[in-house]
Amino acid sequence: NAGVTQTPKFQVLKTGQSMTLQCAQDMNHNSMYWYRQDPGMGLRLIYYSASEGTTDKGEVPNGYNVSRLNKREFSLRLESAAPSQTSVYFCASRKGVEETQYFGPGTRLLVL
Amino acid sequence: QKEVEQNSGPLSVPEGAIASLNCTYSDRGSQSFFWYRQYSGKSPELIMFIYSNGDKEDGRFTAQLNKASQYVSLLIRDSQPSDSATYLCAVNRDDKIIFGKGTRLHILP
Numbered sequence: 487n488a489g490v491t492q493t494p495k496f497q498v499l500k501t502g503q504s505m506t507l508q509c510a511q512d513m514n515h516n517s518m519y520w521y522r523q524d525p526g527m528g529l530r531l532i533y534y535s536a537s538e539g540t541t542d543k544g545e546v547p548n549g550y551n552v553s554r555l556n557k558r559e560f561s562l563r564l565e566s567a568a569p570s571q572t573s574v575y576f577c578a579s580r581k582g583v584e585e586t587q588y589f590g591p592g593t594r595l596l597v598l
Numbered sequence: 599q600k601e602v603e604q605n606s607g608p609l610s611v612p613e614g615a616i617a618s619l620n621c622t623y624s625d626r627g628s629q630s631f632f633w634y635r636q637y638s639g640k641s642p643e644l645i646m647f648i649y650s651n652g653d654k655e656d657g658r659f660t661a662q663l664n665k666a667s668q669y670v671s672l673l674i675r676d677s678q679p680s681d682s683a684t685y686l687c688a689v690n691r692d693d694k695i696i697f698g699k700g701t702r703l704h705i706l707p
Binding site: 527528531544584590592 | 601604606629630632641642643644647649686688690692693694695696697698699700
């Protein structure tokens with residue numbers, strides 16, 4: 487049981503390049519989340535998916551798109567990366583409302 | 599105004615004393631409340647969650663919730679150097695979970 491996994495662990499992009507961050511969970515959780523964390527800013531919600539086939543915007547969705555491919559996988563895409571998107575990205579999942587979240591190890595993204 | 603507010607700290611507490619961490623939130627429809635601990639370079643890990651007004655105790659940790667005042671707190675008794683970390687408050691409404699900026703706690707040996 488791997489829990490929540492994220493790939494890649496670290497990525498360097500040039501401004502304007504695109505990439506997809508992958509997240510998968512093997513706990514049969516319904517809800518999945520993408521957050522970014524910048525120094526002194528806590529975790530900011532980018533997008534979330536309450537169930538397979540649904541996605542909703544969070545606090546900072548601009549510049550990102552998401553896909554809930556199936557119950558296990560929730561990907562985050564940067565179509566045209568900007569230096570302001572340099573951050574640590576965390577994926578999380580949980581079984582249902584009022585349940586606790588479980589976090590992946592994070593992806594460190596540097597946009598030059 | 600951010601939906602979840604925390605004092606960023608650092609909060610310095612002597613070893614063995616009580617550390618008190620506070621959090622306020624703006625959405626009166628919030629249903630459940632979580633405290634996470636995060637060590638530098640690591641993922642957040644859950645310490646406690648609380649749904650109902652009042653206190654909830656788990657070992658050295660006590661969470662307190664006051665929905666009328668829109669206030670949730672975490673007390674850490676007998677603080678240890680290993681408690682030095684950033685503590686994140688999270689607030690849940692339906693499927694949406696919003697975090698505060700976190701409070702850095704430093705336990706002085």
